[in-house]
Amino acid sequence: MGERKVTVAAEVGLHARPAATFVQRAMKAPMDITVAKAYGSKPPVNAKSILGILALDVRQGETVVIRAEGEGAEEVLDELAEIAGTP
Template sequence: MGERKVTVAAEVGLHARPAATFVQRAKKAPMDITVTRSYGGEKVNGKSILAIMALDVRQGETVVISAEGEGSEEILDELAEIAGTP
C-alpha cells in the first residue's frame, strides 16, 4: 500500500475548494483512497467530500493519504500536491 504524509497548505485547510478538488481527482482513480490524520484516528473515504470535510483538517496539520493498486503512486503524488506539502 502506498501512502503520502502531507502537511495541508491551504489557508482554509482541507475544506471547501481544496477538498472539492481533492475529491474530484480521487474519484477518477480506479482504487480505494483513504485519508487519516497523521496522529491516528479514523480512516475516511478519500472520494467522499463529506468525509474529507468532517476530518476538519486545518492549515499546517498533517494527513496520510493511502491507496493501493496499479497507478497508485502517481495518483498519490497528485493528491499530495492538491492537499499541501509532502
Template sequence: MGERKVTVAAEVGLHARPAATFVKRAQLAPMDISVAKASGGGTPVNGKSILAIMALDVRQGETVVISAEGDGSEEILDELATIAGAP
C-alpha cells in the same frame, strides 16, 4: 499499500475548494483512497467522499496520511499529495 504524509498549507485547510479538487481527482482513480489525520492515529475516511473529507476538519498546518493500493496508485498519491499540500 502506498501512502503519502502531507502537511496542509491552504489557509482554509482541507475544506471547501481544496477538498472539492482533491475529491474530484480521487474519484477518477480506479482504486480505493483513504485519508486520515496523522496526529492521534485518526481513523481513515473515504478519500472519494466530500462529506468524509470535510468531516475530518483538517486545518492549515495539520498533517494527513493519504493511502491507496493498486496499479497507478503511486502517481495518484503524488497528485493528491500536491493538491492537499497546495497553499
C-alpha cells in the same frame, strides 16, 4: 500499499475548494483511497467522499496520511499530495 504524509498548506485547510478538488481527483482513480489525520483519533475516511473529508476537519499546518493500493497508486498519491499541500 502506498502512502503519503502531507502537511496541508491551504489557508482554509482541507475544506471547501481544496477538498472539492481533492475529491474530484480521487474519484477518477479506480482504487480505494483513504485519508486520515496523522495525529488524531478519527479513523481514515474515503478520499472520494466530500463529507468524509470535511468531517476530518483538517486545518492548515496539520498532517494527513493518504493511502492507496493498486496499479497507478503512486501517481495518484503524488497528485493528491500536491493538491493537499506540502509532502
